[in-house]
Amino acid sequence: MNLSVEHIDKTFGQSKVLKDVSLEVKKGEILSLTGESGCGKSTLLRIISGLEEPDSGSIILNNKDITNWKPEKRQFGFVFQNLSLFPHLRVKDNIFYAIKRKDQTNTRLTELLQMTGLKGLEQRYPHELSGGQQQRVALARALAINPKLLILDEPFSSLDELLKAKIREEIFDLLRSLQITTILVSHQASDAFLIADKLVVMRHGEIQQVGTPSEVYKQPISPYVSDFFGASVIINAKNISDNLVKTSFGSLKVINDRTGDFQIFMRPENILISTANDYNLSGRVIKKEFKGPHDVLKIGNESTHEFISLETERCPVEIGETIFLKVPEDQIQIFN
Template sequence: MNLRVEQINKAFGKNDVLKDVSFGIQKGEILSLTGESGCGKSTLLRIISGLEFPDSGNILLEGEDITHWKPEKRQFGFVFQNLSLFPHLDVKENIFYALKKKDQTSSKLNELLEMTGLQGLHKRFPHQLSGGQQQRVALARALAINPRLLILDEPFSSLDELLKTKIREEIFDLLRKLEITTILVSHQASDAFLIADRLVVMRNGEIQQEGTPSDVYMNPVSPYVSEFFGASVIIKGRNTEKDTVRTSFGELNFKSDRSDDIQLFMRPENILISNENDYNLSGTVIRKEFKGPHDVLRIGNESTDEFISLETERCPVGEGQTIYLKVPEDQIQVFK
């Protein structure tokens, strides 16, 4: 199964929701559409599933244009954000809702119940199930049609953190076992990192970056992407003629192809700290917060109002004291 999304545009009134969106997904791949709320993810999913039509652009399935096919013809399984279970139907009836009578066999039901960990619950109604069990029913219903593509729209948003972790791992294991081609929509980086083979990061209806989770995390193309996928440190800098970058925290021996004012991006875990004057950047610990296994530092300096926040393991430097920092050159990225 090969799906191509090509130059999709969609507007509601004067609001351009999707702008020239293009990407592909291969058989067995798990792709995550991610980005902040309102960036166009759910609208794009509705277009892929046939619940909406684009103003322009095409959806291609195995090279065939399915842009205007009805949802049932596409044979895509869909797990909605609110699950959309029917309260007056029991588990069995919910799972079999989209199947023809001849396909509603006992063996099919048992297979789906075992696959999703719902054995013995087929006669219960949604209100008699836990949040995690309801999630499994919605997944079993989507799998019942033997979908060409499985679409998960914010599937974990209604679960508490502990349950979400458990259900997420179960779904990940199941998708891997069944090798189901899947599109996951989530605004949580942790969901995308655990489940996805590849990420498509969206903002304001446009694709910002596409790549593997590790590549997007380590090599973001913009401050937005860097901050969306975890804690980041961005320091303002200015190139000098000596292949160094001057910042308000000191100078870095770092050569950048970009001129004048730049922004230096780095992940906190790559920053080394010391209470001795053996690193080239320094600042004052304005605030130090205890966060269980980590300390969170707010570091500033006297010359400007610029500061950085840094999560680190136990820090030997207290509030009001000077802290020294070092970042390996190969762990620094430059943004204009």
Template sequence: MNLKVNHISKAFQTNQVLNDVSIEVDKGEILSLTGESGCGKSTLLRIISGLETPDQGSIVLNGKDITDLSPEKRKFGFVFQNLSLFPHLSVKENIFYAITQKERTPKRLEELLSMTGLTGLDARFPHELSGGQQQRVALARALAIKPQLLILDEPFSSLDELLKTKIREEIFDLLRSLHITTILVSHQASDAFLIADKLVVMRHGEIQQTGTPSDVYKNPISPYVSDFFGASVILNGEKSSEDLVKTSFGNLKIDNDRIDTFQLFVRPENIQIGSKNDYNLSGKVLKKEFKGPHDVLKIGNTNNDESISLETERCSIQVNDFIYLKVPEEKIQIFK
């Protein structure tokens, strides 16, 4: 199975929701479509599923243009944010809702109940189930049609944090074992990191970056992407010489032939607290916060007009201490 989304654009009146978006999903691949609320990811999902029609572009499945194909003919399975279970139908009836009478066999029901952890609950109604069990019913219903593509739209947003972690891991383990081609829409980076083979980061209706979770985390192409996927340290830099960059925390040796002013990016875990004899940045501790097994230090520059936050192991460093920081130059990226 191969799905290609080609140059999709969509506007609602004067609001341009998607602008020239292209993605590709291969057989067995799990793709996570992520970005802040309102970035266009749910609209893109509705276009892929056939619930919306694009203004421009095409959806191609296995080499065939399905842009105008109705949702029921695409054979895609869906788990929506609100789950959309029928309250007057039992678990069995909800699961069997989208398949033919011929397919509704006891063996098929038992397979679906077993793989989703619902054995013995087929006669219950949605209001008699926990939130996690309702989640599994929605998944079983999506799997019942043996979908070419499974689409999950913010499937864990209604669950509390503890239950979400447990259910998320169970569902993702199941999808991995079944090798089901999946598109997951989520604004949670943790969802993407846990399961995705490929990440697509969206902002303002456009794709910002595509890559593996590891690559996007380690090598973001913009401050937006870097902040979206975890804590980051971004410093204003100014070219001082051919291989020297000046920051308000000190000078860094970086081979830079780009513009004269830019931003430097580094993940906090790549910054080490060093000694006076082994450092390239320095600053004053303005604030120290207790975070359980870690401390978070807010460090200001000499003029107190720029600061960075750094998570460390529990340490004896105190507010107003002057500290030295070692930043490996190979871990630094430049943003224009």
């Protein structure tokens, strides 16, 4: 099963929600669509599933254009953000809602209940279930049709953090074991990192970056992508000679072919800290906060009003002292 989304555009009123969006999902792959709220993730999912029509562009499934197919013809399983369980139907009937009568066998029901951890709950109504159990019913219903593609739209948003972590791991382990081609929409980086083979980062209706979780985290292409996936340190810089750049915190070597002003990106965990004058970058500790197992240091150059924050294990430094920093060259990314 290969799915291609080709040059999709979608406008609601005066707002262009999707702008020339293209992506590919390969058989057995788990792809995560992620980005801030309102970036177009859910609209793209609805177009892929047939619940919305694009203004232009195509949806191609196994070399067939399915752009105008009805949702039921596509045979995609869909878990909605609000789950959309029928309150007047028991678990069994919710699961089998989209299944033809001839396929509603006890064997198939037992298989789905066992698979999703719902065995013994088939006669209950949704209001008699916990949030996690309702989540499993929605998943079982999506799996009941033997979907060519499983679509999960913010499936954990209604769960508290402790329950979310447990249910998320269970569901993702199940998807891995079944090798179901899946598209997951989430604005939580933790969801994407845990399960996705490939990340698609969206912003303002456009795709910003596509890559593995490791690639997107370690090599973001913009400040937006870097900040979305965790703490980042971005400082202004400019060339002063071959592969040597000047910053507010000192000079350092960077593999770089740019001229003029640009920005240097680093993940905080890759920055080495010392109280001895043995590193070439330095700044004054402006603020120190206790964060349980870590301290957070705000380090700055007051003359340029440029500051960075670093989370570090217990650091024997006080406010007002100078601290020295070092970053390996291969851990530095350049932004224009």
